[in-house]
Amino acid sequence: MAEKVDCAVIGAGVVGLSIARELALAGREVIILEAESAFGTHTSARNSEVIHAGIYYPTGSLKARLCVAGRKALYGYCAERGVNHKRIGKVIVATDDTQLEGLKKYKKQAEVNGVDDLRMLTRDELAELEPAVISTAGFLSPSTGIIDSHGLMLAYLGDAENRGAALVLNSPVTGGAVESDGIRLEVGGADPMTIVCKTVINAAGHGAPAASRAIAGIPPQTIPTNYYAIGHYYTLTGKTPFNHLVYPVARQDWLGVHVTIDLGGRCKFGPDFSWRDGLDYRFDEGREARFYEAIRRYYPGLKDGALQPGYTGMRPRITGQGQEAVDFVIQDHTVHGVRGMINLYGMESPGLTSSLAIGAYVGELVANDRS
Numbered sequence: 193m194a195e196k197v198d199c200a201v202i203g204a205g206v207v208g209l210s211i212a213r214e215l216a217l218a219g220r221e222v223i224i225l226e227a228e229s230a231f232g233t234h235t236s237a238r239n240s241e242v243i244h245a246g247i248y249y250p251t252g253s254l255k256a257r258l259c260v261a262g263r264k265a266l267y268g269y270c271a272e273r274g275v276n277h278k279r280i281g282k283v284i285v286a287t288d289d290t291q292l293e294g295l296k297k298y299k300k301q302a303e304v305n306g307v308d309d310l311r312m313l314t315r316d317e318l319a320e321l322e323p324a325v326i327s328t329a330g331f332l333s334p335s336t337g338i339i340d341s342h343g344l345m346l347a348y349l350g351d352a353e354n355r356g357a358a359l360v361l362n363s364p365v366t367g368g369a370v371e372s373d374g375i376r377l378e379v380g381g382a383d384p385m386t387i388v389c390k391t392v393i394n395a396a397g398h399g400a401p402a403a404s405r406a407i408a409g410i411p412p413q414t415i416p417t418n419y420y421a422i423g424h425y426y427t428l429t430g431k432t433p434f435n436h437l438v439y440p441v442a443r444q445d446w447l448g449v450h451v452t453i454d455l456g457g458r459c460k461f462g463p464d465f466s467w468r469d470g471l472d473y474r475f476d477e478g479r480e481a482r483f484y485e486a487i488r489r490y491y492p493g494l495k496d497g498a499l500q501p502g503y504t505g506m507r508p509r510i511t512g513q514g515q516e517a518v519d520f521v522i523q524d525h526t527v528h529g530v531r532g533m534i535n536l537y538g539m540e541s542p543g544l545t546s547s548l549a550i551g552a553y554v555g556e557l558v559a560n561d562r563s
């Protein structure tokens with residue numbers, strides 16, 4: 193006999209945990225199914241840990257809306273729940289005159305997105321704020337910050353568990369079907385089980401398209417192909433010469449090799465961008481020369497030997513090489529025709545910043561689904 197479950201969330205990354213929290217706070221009985229032996233070991237543990245202001249994203253996109261709303265909510269939540277974070281601020285810099293246009297575009301897009309606190313900096317101000325950086329122009333984003341992503345996930349999980357939610361580890365969703373009395377899920381692992389759920393949220397990150405494909409009844413044409421775009425981080429040995437995060441104007445489809453400072457005061461550079469065939473976090477040390485070259489465009493003081501291989505992260509892309517990155521894709525029955533099923537695809541940056549707002553957004557879709 194299959195066990196009846198009110199609501200199952202597939203995936204215990206920052207997105208799945210935020211959604212589980214939201215649903216548990218709304219009084220739903222929630223089970224979180226996680227394939228790994230711990231929560232948050234994939235993209236949510238392999239990112240820049242930046243609270244983004246919401247500058248770059250296209251007008252009206254979910255990324256723009258959920259990032260700005262999520263960032264505002266996140267600062268309040270972190271303060272209330274004691275999640276370690278810092279509103280450190282970020283300077284975005286042009287390193288030559290050809291990038292001035294890019295800088296102006298960012299400023300304009302930020303205003304459209306409701307990021308109204310950017311401040312253009314004079315060359316003198318830039319030199320005073322970031323003496324190690326050479327730049328021709330730039331602006332300051334005071335509301336950009338850094339966060340302990342593990343601490344954030346722990347807080348989401350704590351809130352959810354306090355309202356009765358259960359996290360079940362080593363429990364990959366391997367199959368299922370849309371049936372008359374709910375959505376059946378086959379859960380593998382050491383203790384396989386079958387459950388029938390009123391509501392299923394597929395927040396499996398890289399595994400989300402595969403999880404959808406494994407559930408008979410979800411129209412295959414609504415399920416995107418996933419692609420894997422890796423980003424490498426190098427760490428800087430010694431004391432950080434920077435006071436803020438430093439982002440050069442973006443090149444092509446990534447934000448350039450930028451400077452991030454973690455909550456321990458350590459400095460890292462990245463992520464870069466290249467394609468992989470599958471989920472493969474191996475660090476390619478052959479990228480070092482390109483990092484030195486890109487960083488020295490704005491930080492000429494970088495000494496030979498100062499960079500150490502750090503870690504990698506993989507963007508859960510749903511568009512491939514030569515195609516533009518797309519918006520977050522969050523599908524309910526109006527897209528795929530299955531009542532009670534919500535699928536989240538392409539949850540790359542700024543998914544961490546947006547997580548509370550994604551939780552609220554999905555919570556609303558679920559409430560409307562039942563009405």
Ligand SMILES: Cc1cc2nc3c(=O)[nH]c(=O)nc-3n(C[C@H](O)[C@H](O)[C@H](O)COP(=O)(O)OP(=O)(O)OC[C@H]3O[C@@H](n4cnc5c(N)ncnc54)[C@H](O)[C@@H]3O)c2cc1C
Nearest residue numbers: 203205207227235236239240242365397399505543544545
């Ligand atoms: C290089 C990089 C840098 C980034 N930097 C930032 C940043 O600075 N700021 C920001 O806001 N965002 C950033 N992001 C984006 C952010 O990290 C992601 O949007 C967010 O972590 C996605 O969370 P998630 O829960 O969707 O995915 P994940 O964290 O990957 O979680 C998905 C979970 O689902 C589980 N799973 C998979 N398949 C199954 C299955 N079949 N059954 C059960 N469980 C399954 C996995 O084990 C995993 O735990 C960055 C992303 C990358 C790649």
